Amino acid sequence: MNRPLHYIWLFLLFCLLQTFVFERMQLGPFLYPCLYLLFILLFPFGYKTIYLLLWSFAIGLCIDLLSAGILGLHTSACLFLGLSRHSILKLVASKEELGQFTLPGWRTLGPQRYLAYTVMALLIHHGVLFGLETFRFSYFPLTLLRILYSTALNSLLIILTQTAFFNRKQ
Numbered sequence: 519m520n521r522p523l524h525y526i527w528l529f530l531l532f533c534l535l536q537t538f539v540f541e542r543m544q545l546g547p548f549l550y551p552c553l554y555l556l557f558i559l560l561f562p563f564g565y566k567t568i569y570l571l572l573w574s575f576a577i578g579l580c581i582d583l584l585s586a587g588i589l590g591l592h593t594s595a596c597l598f599l600g601l602s603r604h605s606i607l608k609l610v611a612s613k614e615e616l617g618q619f620t621l622p623g624w625r626t627l628g629p630q631r632y633l634a635y636t637v638m639a640l641l642i643h644h645g646v647l648f649g650l651e652t653f654r655f656s657y658f659p660l661t662l663l664r665i666l667y668s669t670a671l672n673s674l675l676i677i678l679t680q681t682a683f684f685n686r687k688q
Contacts, residue, residue, distance in 0.1 A: 529577060532557045537584040547660075548667040550644075554581060556676050558599055559639055560684060562621050567604065574600030588651065595647035602642050610635045624681055636676055640669040 532554040540551040557577055561570050578596030582589050607616060610631045619626040627635060644665045652661045 525573070528557055529573070529580075533577060533580045533584065536581055541585045545671075548664045549671050550648075550664070550668045551675055552643075552668075552672055553675055553679060555596075555599070555640065555643060555672065556679060556684075558596060558603065559636065559676065560621055560623065560680070561603070563616060563619055567600075570603065571597060571600045591647055591650055594650060595643050598646045599639055599643040603639065606635055606638045606642070609638070623684060624677070632680075633673070633677065636673050637669060640672050640676075641665065644668050644672075 536552060536554040540553055543551055545551065554577055558570070558574050561573065574596040575593060578593035581592040581596075585592075607622060611619075611627060622632070622635060624632045626632075648661050648664050648668070
């Protein structure tokens, strides 16, 4: 399949899944499933950062528009994740290794480094998302619990989805 069509298809799939499945799940006040972040995490290395930022902005804006909530929360968190992704990858793998890979995935980075990459990215995204959502220091302990629990849930969800559906030879 043509690469741009592939990403448009994945974009639409993740937006629809997030809006009509995961947004409707009631898992309690501390667990917020967001599988759509896998779209940003699996973005290929070969593209310029501006393309990652445009896709991050688009998916965050779509989630904001299609779900009930404060407009701009997902957009800002996704943009911050898009900006931070390269730095996270440099912490997890060397520049030479990153030059060899096409996609950041379970096979290319290995289990430990992919788990570290996923957890760091989710901590950043959830920190921005939930921090902006509450925007009060008095709720810091509850916000921190929500960040940690949602990161654990989404790490499991993303790794299971990535290994089940995206674990082809890259």
